[in-house]
Amino acid sequence: MVKIITFLKERKIIAGLIALTFYVLVVSQHLEFGKFLAKTLDKPLGRETYNLIVLSGSIFLLIAFLFWFYKGWKQLPKTDQNRLLKYVLFSIVFIVIALKVIIVVNVELIHILQYAIMAILLFPLIGHYNETLFWTNVLGALDELYQYIYLSPEKADYFDFNDVIINLLGVALGLIILRSKGILGFRKVPKGVKSPRFIALSITALIIGILFLIEQLTIYPSAYDHPVLFEFIRDFKPGFWRIVHPNVNFHVVQPLEGMIILVLLFAFYTGIEGKISENTHK
Numbered sequence: 001m002v003k004i005i006t007f008l009k010e011r012k013i014i015a016g017l018i019a020l021t022f023y024v025l026v027v028s029q030h031l032e033f034g035k036f037l038a039k040t041l042d043k044p045l046g047r048e049t050y051n052l053i054v055l056s057g058s059i060f061l062l063i064a065f066l067f068w069f070y071k072g073w074k075q076l077p078k079t080d081q082n083r084l085l086k087y088v089l090f091s092i093v094f095i096v097i098a099l100k101v102i103i104v105v106n107v108e109l110i111h112i113l114q115y116a117i118m119a120i121l122l123f124p125l126i127g128h129y130n131e132t133l134f135w136t137n138v139l140g141a142l143d144e145l146y147q148y149i150y151l152s153p154e155k156a157d158y159f160d161f162n163d164v165i166i167n168l169l170g171v172a173l174g175l176i177i178l179r180s181k182g183i184l185g186f187r188k189v190p191k192g193v194k195s196p197r198f199i200a201l202s203i204t205a206l207i208i209g210i211l212f213l214i215e216q217l218t219i220y221p222s223a224y225d226h227p228v229l230f231e232f233i234r235d236f237k238p239g240f241w242r243i244v245h246p247n248v249n250f251h252v253v254q255p256l257e258g259m260i261i262l263v264l265l266f267a268f269y270t271g272i273e274g275k276i277s278e279n280t281h282k
Contacts, residue, residue, distance in 0.1 A: 001072070001181045008124035009186065019121040026114050027143050030151060037107060047105075048247075054106040061113065062092070065173065072180040080179070083274055087176050090268070094169055102162040104250045111163055112170035115140055119174030127187030129175055129273040133266065134197050136174075140167030157235035161258025162250070168262060172269045179272050219255050 008015035042050045069088060073081055095112065103109065119136045126132045144160045144167075189195060211217035216229040220236050232255040241249040253261065 001178070002183060005120075005124050005178070005183055008121075009127070012125060015121070015124045019118070019125060022121055023118060023139060023143075026118070027146055030147060033110075051106045054109065058106065058109045065177070069177060069180045072177075072182065076180070076182060080274055083271065084176060084180055087172070087269070087272060091169060091172055091176070094265075098162075098166055098169065101251050102165065102253055104162075104244065104248065108163065108166060111140075111166045112173065115167040115170030116174035116177070119171040120178060123175070123178055123183075128185045128189050129179070130270050131187075131189055131196065133168075133171055133175060133269055133272070134200075136171045137164070137168045137262070137266070138200070140164055140171070143167070158233040158252055159255070161253040161255065161262075164258065165253065165261055165265070168265050168269075172265075172272065175269070175272050179274075185273055 008018070037050075041053060045053070066088070069084075073084060076084070095109075099106070099109070115136060118139065119132055122136050122139075123129075123132045126135060141164050144163050148156045148159050192198065208217060211229060215224050215226070218224075218228055218230075219232045221234060222228045222231055237252075240251055242252050243249045
């Protein structure tokens with residue numbers, strides 16, 4: 001892993017092309033991937049067996065992740081071991097909660113694998129743990145926005161904060177793997193109001209605020225007598241649980257709720273790298 005990251009870090013164009021190709025494949029193949037799974041597993045075997053197979057595969061991948069993590073983790077200093085073990089255990093708890101509460105079908109766990117890989121591919125380009133955490137999750141949000149607006153607007157009646165949260169858990173696992181291998185950030189970024197994160201969030205908040213003020217953006221279905229550019233929720237259904245059928249129910253994360261969860265998760269995962277000397281990030 002260290003050799004791969006070093007190779008990509010020293011060859012930014014190659015790293016960028018690999019990351020871009022992977023992201024385009026992730027974003028563009030949602031429908032095809034879904035159709036393939038429906039044809040080969042869901043319809044022939046039934047939803048219950050299909051979910052069980054996907055869950056079994058996910059557990060196998062989790063075990064592989066833990067083994068891969070342990071191989072590097074045991075070589076780290078004790079303080080790093082304790083910190084990363086905490087992140088792994090909490091991440092597993094978060095994933096189980098997501099599986100029980102906000103995931104509709106188990107195949108959505110693929111988001112975790114996709115965005116773990118995405119984070120690993122972007123790290124050699126960004127060179128900073130928290131910046132990678134932030135910007136990879138931005139790509140995850142743009143992925144969901146693309147699906148909501150363009151790819152399958154007829155199937156989506158809300159912007160899917162559920163998936164954005166799941167994406168973030170995947171990003172965190174990717175960064176945990178990197179840190180377990182002893183890989184450190186190699187780039188210093190501005191802090192405070194000069195940081196790229198602060199600037200990006202400020203511009204986003206400004207755009208959202210303006211769209212609200214000019215009545216072109218709403219959280220719930222528009223009550224205006226004119227069409228709007230964007231609705232976070234196109235078809236509001238009251239109640240905590242969205243019931244697909246008696247054996248399948250899930251919670252649709254509301255916009256404010258989703259933003260709070262994302263902020264809390266981001267704040268939690270900002271310590272993955274640990275306290276590193278300022279001289280390390282050159």
